[in-house]
Amino acid sequence: MKKITILGSGMAGFGAANLLKKEGVDSIIYDKNQHYGGHTASYKFNEGYVFDEGPHVSFTKNERVQKFLADSINQEYETINTVVNNYWKGIWIKHPVQCNLHDLPKELIVDCIKDFVHAMHHEYGEINNYADWLRASFGNTIAENFPMEYGLRYHTTTADNMSTDWLGPRLYRPKLEEVIYGAISPTTPDVHYISHFRYPTNNGFVNYLNPLPDLTEIVLNHKVTKIDPVSKTIYFDNGKEVGYDGLVSSIPLPDLLPMITNAPADVVEASQQLACTKCVVVSVGIKRDDVTPAHWSYFYDRDISFTRLSFPHNLSPRTVPEGHSSIQAEVYFSDKYKPMTGTPDDWIEPVIKDLIRCGLLREDDDIDFKHAMYIPYANVIFDLDRKANLEKVHGFLDDVEIRYAGRYGEWGYMWTDESFLSGERAAQKILNKVTSD
Known part of the structure; x- marks a missing residue:
């Protein structure tokens, strides 16, 4: 068998590449970005801060995946007992x-x-x-x-x-x-579904993908513009064309379907009706190490700009300069239900103002880092239109043998291990087809 092509280098692509490597099959990953990691990416800033693309932790109960991820970072991880709380009308409430x-x-x-x-x-x-x-x-x-x-x-x-x-x-x-x-009672037993989790000690969540370059060839800065499933050819925005023998894609379905040559109009339309949130992630660094003991917090008040906060400094001390704290705020929109307003940077000051309002920041805090990031695909929205549209889209992709994987390929609410296993399943379908032929 020739190389299997994987589109996307996140956790699903990682799973696909790992399975193919174990089966002795070569693969190649193409990614549109300048770095690998997809939605699992982490970003290091000169100020000494590390922020993930939104909150990521590993709490899989799958022992095989748990061991694989731990081995991927040479057992260098933090094991953390989860602290989660809620903010409602000025009151902090345990979760x-x-x-x-x-x-x-x-x-x-x-x-x-x-x-x-x-x-x-x-x-x-x-x-x-x-x-x-x-x-x-x-x-x-x-x-x-x-x-x-x-x-x-x-x-x-x-x-x-x-x-x-x-x-x-x-x-x-x-x-x-x-x-x-x-x-x-003011104190209660902990009943959160995530009682504890792991997080890499060094370099952020993307560190789990350390083995990826040894599993497969990775080609960056290659954005797909067209896929012809008849000739089995992929076209990129830089003019490059490559053939494929088997294809695993974690490209979001609303982006993928319009790229496919001769995809039926009703299938393309169904892909456009699949809804997801878009997120502006505002990251803040503070010269103080006692902002909160929580790992993440939920916010219910509609007049607060963010919906959820996470605190990377409580995941690993190496995500911040010594003696500092970090906060990451999520502000949600969607094309279908709540169109985005302003630019990502426009949300930095409203977030800081609301952090002060809820008591996490002080008026006199020394904020030495501010950053806003736009995530066009955040969370799948399980609206009542999803099921029928997804069945139509997946049915077509099955027919043309484009194997979909990951949160935005399967269009599901997937955690880290589920995305990894999704990539494995997609790759296995290609191997099964070759065996049956």
Whole structure:
């Protein structure tokens, strides 16, 4: 077999290249960027800060992937017990809110418990969307004040326009005893689905991809403009043309489908209806090391610019200069539901203002680093249109034997290990086809 071509050098491309290497098959990766890593990229700045492209941690339970990633960085990682909190109308609340109602207004606590009990004993009937699921799981008061509000800010669309296909263990469903205990006690057991995680000690999250250059040939600065699945040819914006024997793509589906020669118009249109959030990530460095003990925080108030914060200095001390802290804020938009306003840099000062407002920054803090980054593909939106459109797109790609992988190829809510395994599966499909032929 000749070389298998992989488009994209993120975690999915990593998984594909690794499997092919193990099977003795050569591969080559093309990436449009000047660096490899895709959405897994990390950026070092001269000021001594390291920021990932949004928050990334590894908490896989898959022992094989866990060992592989640890070996990739020579066992040089931090093992961290997760600290997560929430900010709601000036109150800091341990995560998840439904188990930690203690500091909320007393009238609200009563309504939360009353509606939670009602939901336990009320038959909601068919669950047609995420809003139905939330009301049935937590009762109206918790649902409306917390996950529905956060979901609108994170997904940019309302809960009644979302499916439940993405949930998994992400939203904890407590017992009544846990809700009551969290209402009367200021301290509660930790029940977050990520109890602990790993993070590379050095160079940011992309360090996990250290072995990639030894697994495959990597060609950077090559942006795909056209793919002809009949002649099996890929065309790049620099005029280069290459043939392929098998193809794995992690290119986002809305970008990929218009590139494919003679793709049916209805399939291309379906790809354009797949929704995702776009994110402005604002990164800030502070000459102070006691900003927060949290690893990330969720924000529910609509008048706060960011939806989530993460704190890289709490992941590894080598992401910041000694004695400093770092904050990364996520501001979400989407073409379909909430078009972006302003430029990325326009969001730096609003973010800093809101960091001061919620008490994480002080008016007199010495901020020695500010940076804004635009991420055109952040999180897949599981709106009610997704399933039918995705089936149409994937069906066509299966027919023309373009194997899709990763968060934006499978168009799913994938964590690190899931993206890696997705790349492996895509590569295995190519090997299976060769064997069957």
